[in-house]
Amino acid sequence: MSTVLKVENLSHRYSTAWAIRDISFEISQTGVIGLLGSNGAGKSTTMNIICGVLKQTEGEVYINGINKKDDPRLAKRQLGFLPQTPPLYFDFTVNEYLTYAADLRFIEKTAVKKAVAEAMDKTGIAHFSSRLIKNLSGGYRQRVGIAQAIIHKPSVVILDEPTNGLDPNQIIEARKLIREIGNEHIVLLSSHVLSEINLLCRDIIMIEGGRIVFSDSMDSFNNYLQPSSVLAVMENMPAEAELLKLRGVTKVEFLSGRQCRIYFAGADNITELVIAASMQHQWRLQEINLERSLLDDVFKQLSRQS
Ligand SMILES: Nc1ncnc2c1ncn2[C@@H]1O[C@H](COP(=O)(O)OP(=O)(O)OP(=O)(O)O)[C@@H](O)[C@H]1O
DSSP states (O other), rough: OOOSSSEEEEEEEEESSSSEEOOOOOOOOOOEEEEEEEEESHHHHHHHHHSSSSSSEEEEEETTTEETTOOOHHHHTEEEESSOOOOTTTOOOOOOHHHHHHHTTTTOOGGGHHHHHHHHHTTTTGTTSSSSSSSSSSHHHHHHHHHHHHHHHHEEEESTTTTOOOHHHHHHHHHHHHHHHHHHEEEEESSOHHHHHHHHHHHEEEEEETTTEEEEEEEHHHHHOOOOOOEEEEEEEEOHHHHHHHHEEEEEEEEEEEEEEEHHHHHHHHHHHHHHHHHHHOEEEEEEEEEEOHHHHHHHHHHHHO
């Protein structure tokens, strides 16, 4: 499979300090790829460079093999971008704005109508085509922003914190739409919300302090830390001291009269130990599950390493 987006040793400094340093990654397959990082990590800087809004201090960006420095116009034709603040004209209707966006994207005059209709269809805004953008809700404005990013059917769609500022219902709708867009395009989506990346993304690139600290599938990110706790439901819940007697158990947290979380270290047979003890002491174990590391824990651990 050939590489669609290749970012090579990208570094940028606004003044003296480096905002990003040696960022490299390649994406070949459609799907949503998460760019995760806390505020100020360097997500927007990376995205702005890929999209050509900002010129990098060092490094290269290739889109379908075209170096953005060599032919920025051709490279940009294969990119769609929704910046953190959507570039909307509030006094335009949705139709007027998307027609203008199609023009900016060099879509042939004869193909504009169809492109606008398709983009509105895909983003579910066709019924608002004659409405002024200023009279749309935040969620619908964001859809218009996404429509302008896909109107020219780019290979790569870059969405910078696209759910920021939306209410919970709008967030659910926007995520559904982003998933759909990911079926046809490579979507590079930035967020500082771990759960959002976890819900939406196949792969994850995490940056902290301007450097990549993790880049792999979402599954390996979630499995990064070994399980360190089990959740157990028991009818006759034992006292904390009883559980602490089990080999490897370091801490017990009682969540209710029937449920507890048992933390352990260096005991890969913890479930067997709890089951055996339950049978011996009639704790009447009903359920026991190893807990995968919480995304937040992985995030904290990786952030510390950077
Ligand atoms: N125009 C600028 N001039 C100077 N420094 C900047 C500029 N824009 C960003 N920075 C700095 O570069 C670093 C990376 O910022 P960037 O906006 O890329 O991070 P981010 O991960 O997108 O954060 P956020 O989620 O807050 O937007 C930060 O230290 C920031 O202060």
